Amino acid sequence: MSHVTQAPLGRPPVALAPTQPVALRINGALHSLNIAPWTTLLDALREYLDLTGTKKGCDHGQCGACTVLVDGKRINSCLSLAVMHEDSDITTIEGLGTAEQLSPLQQAFIDHDAFQCGYCTPGQICSAQGLINEGRAKTEDEVRELMSGNLCRCGAYSNILTAVMEVLDNQQAGLPAGEWSAGAARPHDAPAEAPKQ
Amino acid sequence: MTLQTDYIGKPTNRVDGPAKVLGTAKYAAEFNVPNLLYGYVVSSPITKGNITKIDAAPVLALPGVHRVFSHENVPSLAWFDRSYKDDVAPGGSPFRPLHSAEIKFSQQPVALVVADTFELARYAASILHIEYEEEAHETELAKHLDEAYQPGKGKTGYQPPKSRGNFGRGWAQGVAHMEGQYSHHAQHHNPMEMFASTVEWLGDKKLNVYDKTQGAFNSQQYIMKVFGLSKEQARVVSKYTGGGFGSGLRPQYQLFMAVLAALELERSVRVSLTRQQMFSFGHRPETLQHVALAAAADGSLTGINHVAVAETSQFEDFTENVVGWSGTLYDCKNVQLDYRLAKLDVFTPLDMRAPGAATGSIGLEIAMDEMAYAAGLDPLEFRIRNYSDFDQAQNLPYSSKNLRACYREGAAKFGWERRDPRPGSMRDGNLLVGWGMGGGIWDAQKQPAQAQASLDADGHLTVSSGSNDIGTGTYTIMTQIAAESLGLPLEAVTFVLGDTELPEAPVQGGSWTAASIGTAVQEACAALGEELLKQAQKMDHAAFKGVKIDDVQFANGQMRLRTDLTQAVVLRDLVQASGQPKIEAKNAKLPGLIDMVKPPKYSMHAHNAVFAEVKVDPDLGTVHVTRVVNAVAAGRIVNPKTARSQVLGSVVWGISMALMEESVMDHRFGRFMNHNYAEYHIPVNADIHDIDVIFVHEEDAEVNPLGIKGLGEVGLLGVAAAVCNAIYHATGKRVRDLPVTIDKLL
Numbered sequence: 001m002s003h004v005t006q007a008p009l010g011r012p013p014v015a016l017a018p019t020q021p022v023a024l025r026i027n028g029a030l031h032s033l034n035i036a037p038w039t040t041l042l043d044a045l046r047e048y049l050d051l052t053g054t055k056k057g058c059d060h061g062q063c064g065a066c067t068v069l070v071d072g073k074r075i076n077s078c079l080s081l082a083v084m085h086e087d088s089d090i091t092t093i094e095g096l097g098t099a100e101q102l103s104p105l106q107q108a109f110i111d112h113d114a115f116q117c118g119y120c121t122p123g124q125i126c127s128a129q130g131l132i133n134e135g136r137a138k139t140e141d142e143v144r145e146l147m148s149g150n151l152c153r154c155g156a157y158s159n160i161l162t163a164v165m166e167v168l169d170n171q172q173a174g175l176p177a178g179e180w181s182a183g184a185a186r187p188h189d190a191p192a193e194a195p196k197q
Numbered sequence: 198m199t200l201q202t203d204y205i206g207k208p209t210n211r212v213d214g215p216a217k218v219l220g221t222a223k224y225a226a227e228f229n230v231p232n233l234l235y236g237y238v239v240s241s242p243i244t245k246g247n248i249t250k251i252d253a254a255p256v257l258a259l260p261g262v263h264r265v266f267s268h269e270n271v272p273s274l275a276w277f278d279r280s281y282k283d284d285v286a287p288g289g290s291p292f293r294p295l296h297s298a299e300i301k302f303s304q305q306p307v308a309l310v311v312a313d314t315f316e317l318a319r320y321a322a323s324i325l326h327i328e329y330e331e332e333a334h335e336t337e338l339a340k341h342l343d344e345a346y347q348p349g350k351g352k353t354g355y356q357p358p359k360s361r362g363n364f365g366r367g368w369a370q371g372v373a374h375m376e377g378q379y380s381h382h383a384q385h386h387n388p389m390e391m392f393a394s395t396v397e398w399l400g401d402k403k404l405n406v407y408d409k410t411q412g413a414f415n416s417q418q419y420i421m422k423v424f425g426l427s428k429e430q431a432r433v434v435s436k437y438t439g440g441g442f443g444s445g446l447r448p449q450y451q452l453f454m455a456v457l458a459a460l461e462l463e464r465s466v467r468v469s470l471t472r473q474q475m476f477s478f479g480h481r482p483e484t485l486q487h488v489a490l491a492a493a494a495d496g497s498l499t500g501i502n503h504v505a506v507a508e509t510s511q512f513e514d515f516t517e518n519v520v521g522w523s524g525t526l527y528d529c530k531n532v533q534l535d536y537r538l539a540k541l542d543v544f545t546p547l548d549m550r551a552p553g554a555a556t557g558s559i560g561l562e563i564a565m566d567e568m569a570y571a572a573g574l575d576p577l578e579f580r581i582r583n584y585s586d587f588d589q590a591q592n593l594p595y596s597s598k599n600l601r602a603c604y605r606e607g608a609a610k611f612g613w614e615r616r617d618p619r620p621g622s623m624r625d626g627n628l629l630v631g632w633g634m635g636g637g638i639w640d641a642q643k644q645p646a647q648a649q650a651s652l653d654a655d656g657h658l659t660v661s662s663g664s665n666d667i668g669t670g671t672y673t674i675m676t677q678i679a680a681e682s683l684g685l686p687l688e689a690v691t692f693v694l695g696d697t698e699l700p701e702a703p704v705q706g707g708s709w710t711a712a713s714i715g716t717a718v719q720e721a722c723a724a725l726g727e728e729l730l731k732q733a734q735k736m737d738h739a740a741f742k743g744v745k746i747d748d749v750q751f752a753n754g755q756m757r758l759r760t761d762l763t764q765a766v767v768l769r770d771l772v773q774a775s776g777q778p779k780i781e782a783k784n785a786k787l788p789g790l791i792d793m794v795k796p797p798k799y800s801m802h803a804h805n806a807v808f809a810e811v812k813v814d815p816d817l818g819t820v821h822v823t824r825v826v827n828a829v830a831a832g833r834i835v836n837p838k839t840a841r842s843q844v845l846g847s848v849v850w851g852i853s854m855a856l857m858e859e860s861v862m863d864h865r866f867g868r869f870m871n872h873n874y875a876e877y878h879i880p881v882n883a884d885i886h887d888i889d890v891i892f893v894h895e896e897d898a899e900v901n902p903l904g905i906k907g908l909g910e911v912g913l914l915g916v917a918a919a920v921c922n923a924i925y926h927a928t929g930k931r932v933r934d935l936p937v938t939i940d941k942l943l
Contacts, residue, residue, distance in 0.1 A: 053220015
């Protein structure tokens with residue numbers, strides 16, 4: 001028998017930080033929030049703005065389900081606080097296309113059945129959009145590698161690859177790009193940093 | 198113009214695809230109902246012992262914290278074990294969250310902190326002071342093999358294995374022999390969506406529960422019994438489920454907690470688990486297997502011995518069919534099977550994709566490869582020589598079995614005849630190349646289910662059944678079946694599921710949904726067809742006077758006379774003429790029950806054969822699975838597109854089992870140490886290369902009228918063994934303890 005104490009008393013209590021106003025530009029619209037400063041961008045989207053298309057799969061930057069585009073670059077929104085993004089252009093899955101006009105990636109994901117349960121899908125699509133914006137991946141192996149920050153437990157990877165390659169190839173062939181660059185606020189900038197794998 | 202109205206067997210895009218790519222599909226934690234409170238679960242740091250003290254005062258003093266629930270203040274709930282038993286519960290005494298001070302497993306939920314915001318609930322939970330007296334725990338299966346016992350038939354679907362003949366004699370008759378010990382560790386389902394329940398309080402104990410589950414009715418029954426709620430008070434909704442793989446078959450503890458808090462606080466409450474807490478409930482049990490095979494000079498098996506010992510909890514007997522398949526898949530007179538459990542201080546294991554069969558096929562199919570080498574035969578030829586044309590375990594003929602075509606078409610696609618059988622003989626530059634194969638068998642099952650079909654005055658057909666779609670394609674294939682049944686275009690059909698207000702359906706599992714719900718949908722549409730004919734006969738359609746339902750067909754949005762297709766009536770017009778807003782029909786009540794009490798006339802199974810190529814770096818021990826061909830015989834394939842995706846996913850799962858997945862238990866703590874998505878390894882995109890899926894032709898009029906056998910599990914079988922066998926072929930190293938990590942090859 002041994003004694004175990006969880007969360008020992010006497011630990012200095014952290015003062016609860018007061019909520020503060022935060023303004024976020026998401027999918028072109030300005031949203032004003034009053035939230036605690038430790039609110040992640042992911043939770044701000046899901047719990048305070050009802051933008052639940054962005055998913056929570058681990059809350060630790062390990063799965064990519066929460067991927068959004070910030071100034072055209074893909075980030076894990078669970079690893080970022082909302083207050084850090086007052087000057088950013090944030091694009092979520094809700095901003096990439098509409099039911100009437102799906103983005104090329106969204107259409108390609110449907111056409112190639114690049115998902116099953118659909119839970120990782122918004123993150124996969126935002127990540128693929130970020131990858132296209134970066135402009136570095138050309139080959140299948142490069143796409144596989146640079147899409148490896150987004151887990152898919154259903155195992156739709158082959159179809160995700162096919163869908164992303166189709167959009168990339170169409171773009172390289174100079175076919176109408178449609179909305180492909182949605183979320184790329186500054187498409188002519190130097191390629192973004194590669195996400196850490 | 199003729200509309201296309203034949204859909205079954207045609208590749209069809211998912212009807213729920215737009216909702217999923219647009220982010221509008223709502224999962225359990227995404228129903229942002231008004232005045233929502235957030236619950237955060239506190240998990241036990243010890244594995245066995247008792248809670249001796251909880252000091253909630255500092256937490257409750259935080260403004261915005263509403264309540265701390267623990268065993269100290271949970272109100273009196275249902276007393277008997279049966280109230281806590283869900284449809285999928287194994288034998289024993291189910292775990293009751295927050296029931297007593299006793300700790301039975303690591304990460305046991307011990308408290309729920311409810312606050313105004315998620316951020317506050319999480320913080321408050323982190324400072325909740327709890328004291329424990331810790332006792333010694335036992336979590337190591339290998340140390341408890343002597344205590345292993347044969348379990349009773351507690352769980353639905355579990356068949357105690359049946360031996361036959363005399364294995365000792367069979368062993369003696371053989372001229373070639375093999376024996377091997379096989380093992381894998383605990384594995385966790387880890388669907389992408391974490392378990393969550395959003396409970397909307399509607400007043401007077403009336404709740405709308407948005408739950409992550411594979412069976413809305415199972416969740417409903419559970420909370421009705423535990424909390425004494427009526428059906429009307431306990432509506433459960435589950436329209437989208439972010440992966441299941443078996444983890445959602447039983448109600449998880451966040452459902453209990455969210456309902457408890459909502460009833461006590463009379464507020465809407467959401468409880469979501471963390472990824473770490475996704476390792477705190479059921480898992481594929483660690484299992485140790487022993488297989489011994491003997492074969493005669495012609496390669497025919499003379500004896501099969503398959504023994505397995507698996508872990509279970511101290512409070513329930515989790516059983517799965519691990520060794521039974523070894524008495525069915527190959528022809529052999531002498532089969533000795535044994536399956537036992539050993540109790541450990543862990544949470545009860547839980548069905549995980551192809552439960553039992555995925556485990557058993559690792560032992561059997563690696564052993565078959567070893568036996569083929571011992572007998573000097575090609576592994577494919579060895580299997581063909583032991584082909585079973587009659588189910589010796591059940592003493593029944595197969596309703597259909599086209600595994601031969603899987604072997605033939607799979608081998609041809611893979612190029613198997615070019616294989617040099619000598620281990621280490623094939624190379625790609627510096628890399629060792631290995632080709633291996635495996636396969637498996639899974640039950641073709643059907644459960645009782647209900648469905649309703651309703652045609653409105655615009656000619657739109659709505660078909661409903663309270664089933665689920667965990668990503669399997671249920672929405673899409675039911676839409677196809679309904680559209681074809683009543684000759685309507687896909688756009689004129691909506692299939693609705695995932696709600697306890699809909700006709701009752703079983704949990705989505707066992708690969709039975711397509712057959713069970715598909716049959717119910719077809720029957721409901723047929724019943725609606727009869728109502729439509731009656732309506733036509735009430736009107737002035739002389740052509741339909743006195744005709745029977747078999748005399749008409751539904752196509753092109755019309756009902757028409759088979760003998761004279763020009764005699765037709767538009768379905769929409771029938772509804773409009775009826776004066777009612779819609780015409781509806783249900784299938785007969787629980788159609789499967791009668792079938793279930795009748796003794797079966799056939800053995801009904803799906804089969805597959807898997808061929809895998811690996812490339813192994815001899816210096817680094819790294820393994821890449823570069824090619825897989827998976828040939829599946831599963832009856833009629835309703836939607837080749839979604840079906841292919843299911844099998845692609847199965848291959849990824851098999852690669853994962855072979856090379857990556859392992860919940861690493863530190864027995865000093867009795868705790869899974871890699872309880873997160875970074876250290877619990879599953880494949881990423883870069884790990885997956887060419888995968889070919891073949892559906893061989895297989896007609897089966899016996900399994901169900903649609904001829905569907907189901908696909909959720911069968912594709913996984915044999916994949917892990919094929920990869921392991923390929924690694925042996927590449928390296929000459931026979932690894933029998935999965936996953937095959939680098940250290941085991943160097």
